[in-house]
Each structure stands twice: as structure tokens, then as C-alpha cells.
Amino acid sequence: MTDAAKLNLADKSFDYPVMHGSVGPDVIDIRKMYGQTGAFTYDPGFTSTASCQSKLTYIDGDEGVLLHRGYPIGELAEQSSFMEVCYLLLNGELPNADELATFESTITRHTMLHEQLATFFRGFRRDAHPMAVMCGVVGALSAFYHDSTDIHDPQQRMIASHRLIAKMPTIAAMAYKYSVGQPFLYPDNSLSYTGNFLRMTFGVPAEPYEVNPVIEKAMDRIFILHADHEQNASTSTVRLAGSSGANPFACIAAGIACLWGPAHGGANEAALNMLHEIGSVDRIPEFIARAKDKNDPFRLMGFGHRVYKNYDPRATVMQKTVREVFDALNVSDPVFDVALKLEEIALNDPYFVEKKLFPNVDFYSGVILSAIGFPTSMFTALFALARTVGWVAQWNEMITDPDQKIGRPRQLYTGPTQRSYAPIGER
Secondary structure (H helix, E strand, C coil), X not given: CCCEEEEEEXXXXXXXXXXXXXXXXXXXXXXXXXXXXXXXXXXXXXXXXXXXXXXXXXXXXXXXXXXXXXEEHHHHHHXXXXXXHHHHHHHCCXXXXXXXXXXXXXXXXCCCCCCHHHHHHCCCCCCCCHHHHHHHHHHHHHHCCXXXXXXXXXXXXXXXXHHHHHHHHHHHHHHHHHHHCCCCCCCCCCCCHHHHHHHHHXXXXXXXXXXXXXXXXXXXXXXHHCCCCCCCHHHXXXXXXXXXXXXXXXXXXXXXXXXCCXXXXXXXXHHHHHHHHHCCHHHHHHHXXXXXXXXXXXXXXXXXXXXXXXXXXXXXXXXXXXXXXXXXXXCCCHHHHHHHHHHHHHHHCHHHHHCCCCECHHHHHHHXXXXXXXXXXXXXXXXXXXXXXXXXXXXXXXXCXXXXXXXXXXXXXXXXXXXXXXXXXXX
């Protein structure tokens, strides 16, 4: 017998089915509630509302758990590759050797952009934010790839998915190159997905570019750790846009626009800016005191997480990666010294431990990306690059969900009731 939740409203009682996931909280199915009661639920931000069923990603914020298709994020980041994780999210299972080789070959051969898009880039100002460029260019892909915009054709959906994953590094690298006035570099099919991105970003035509394997591994981990994160704001935006039947390129452009918001994708940039503000190790006690002062508006950025009430499982991997990158690049910068000391204090200070204000993935990723040589303006663009596979996988899942309807949130109207129009002379 199906479990039921009982709602008492206006002297009437209504029963609603309780749905059980494979893991995580139960969900009360209220789809018939408005028709039966004439009432809606009120849930600003939809933080207590399940908008879909999904088999992709599971998060338990209290326990610090993040699973992709059942696999812990720590195991994937340590043992897998970004291409493997892409295949896993898209197909549901990890690939065997032949499947991975075929997938990598397919992605590699989709990395080039239509040549006319180079002209499109030059329509932007040189100082345009990379996210503004990426929004425009990704949205414009639908004008160049008409053969993969029919969302009802599984083959076209697959081609569009591969194209988006493959072309995003090229678009991000070109956005960077354009901002610094350097020529675009075409993809190199002999390199890995991540190595190719590093070359397109930091290489120049005048000399060969050698990929540093430590940096390549660090970037690959960062991509894995940002690949998907359940129904966050940008993912929900992609699903909402897709629910109208919009083409996949438009949907991903919508996700990029949402990710650009400082409350979503800009956290690692904010964390690095905070480290610059602190400036040196000897000033840390001053800022720690300010963080503990309820009357001081200062907040430590990169500590704690809205979802994770325990240690961010992604931060554990990043903690190790920071050291590897610093050692490989022989980093010597007061900002990085501040980061390491601040981390040590936060992990041992009773105030931070009690409030579970542990360093999160944004704290570490901003430090790593800066050490590699990325300007802060590129941080969110890199986030978008990595998250594209999650958006694409979520979009594909939504398209094939028989319960999916066009998104139509309801509201609690608090404006004026009906009134008559008065001519301007009588107002």
C-alpha cells in the first residue's frame, strides 16, 4: 500500500501519495492538490520542492555526500578522468576501454568551431567579460548547427550533447585569448580534453606548448568536481528553458547566464578577492576576529556551504591538489601563504569547527586557478565549461521524462484587486 500524507484544509481532509527515492528524503506528490483544494504551496526558491525525478546526482549535505550515478565524488576525482565522468553522466554507467576510446575520439573531433564564429567573437569589446562572450557564442551555436536542434530526434540530441561538451573548452579559450589580444589557437587532436584546453588558453603560435602533467591533472579534477551538482539554480534554469522545447544550445546559454550570478558561480572569485584583502599571514587574526563579530558585516568567503552542513566532499580532493600545484609551479605568493594558514586555522579553531565552517571547493579552486595563471574573470567561465556536461545530462533526462511538463511556477498574488481605469485628466 502506498504511503499517504494527510492535508486538512477548510474542514476537509485530503490524502496525497508519498514517493520514495532510492536514497534521500521522501517526497509528497501534490500534483493534484490545486485541482482538489484550490490552494497552492508557497516555497520561495523551491528549496522544499522536488521539481523532477532524476537518476544523475545525489547530495546529502548533512553527511557531506555527493554521488554521480552512485559513485562518490572523491573516488571519481582521484581515480577517474573528466571524460569518464562525462560518459558516466550521459550514459548511466562507466565505460569500458573501447567505449571510452570511442567517446574520447568523438569529443575530440567536435572541438573545432565553425570558422565564422571567429568573426562573431570580434564583435565584442576587448574588455567584455568572458561570461558575456560565452553566453552570446553558445546561444549562437544554434545558428550554425541546424542539424542538431531537433529535440525529438535522439540522434540529434546526442550530437548536440557531444558538440556542447567538445566546443565549450574552445569557446572559453577563445574568450580568454580575445580579452588579452592574442591569436586564437585551433584544437590539437593529439592532446587530452584538458591538455588541449590548457594549450588553447596559454599557448601561442610562435612556439610549442608543453602541457604540465600536474597542472593537467589538477584541471581535470576541477572539471570533475564541478561536473554536476543536482538541481541548483543554473541546472534548474536549463531544465526550465528546455521544458518549453527550446533547442539545446539556447538552454545551455540560459544556464551560463544564471551561473554568472555572484551568488552561484562567482564564489571562488569572491574567496580569492578575500585572500587579497587579507594580504598577509600576520593580518589573519584581525579578519578571524571580524568574522566572529556579529556586528561586523565581514564574512569569510569560501567557508561553509548552503547545501553541505558538513565538510564539502569536493574540498577534500582540492586540499591535496593545492599542494601538488604549488609544488609543481614552485609558487611563492603571500596570497597563497594566507590561504594555507587560513585553512589551518579554520580546521582547528573551535568556533569554525562548531559552526562547521569548513573550507569548501570554491576556497581551493580559486587559489589553484590563480596559481595556474587564470585571471579571476575566467573563473566562472571555467565553471561553465565543467558544468556543461551536467547541464546536458540533465537536459537529456528531462526531455525523455514522460512526466515532464512545461515549467509554470505559481504565485501568491499580493497586488491590487480589480479596479477601473481612470482617464489621465481624472487622476
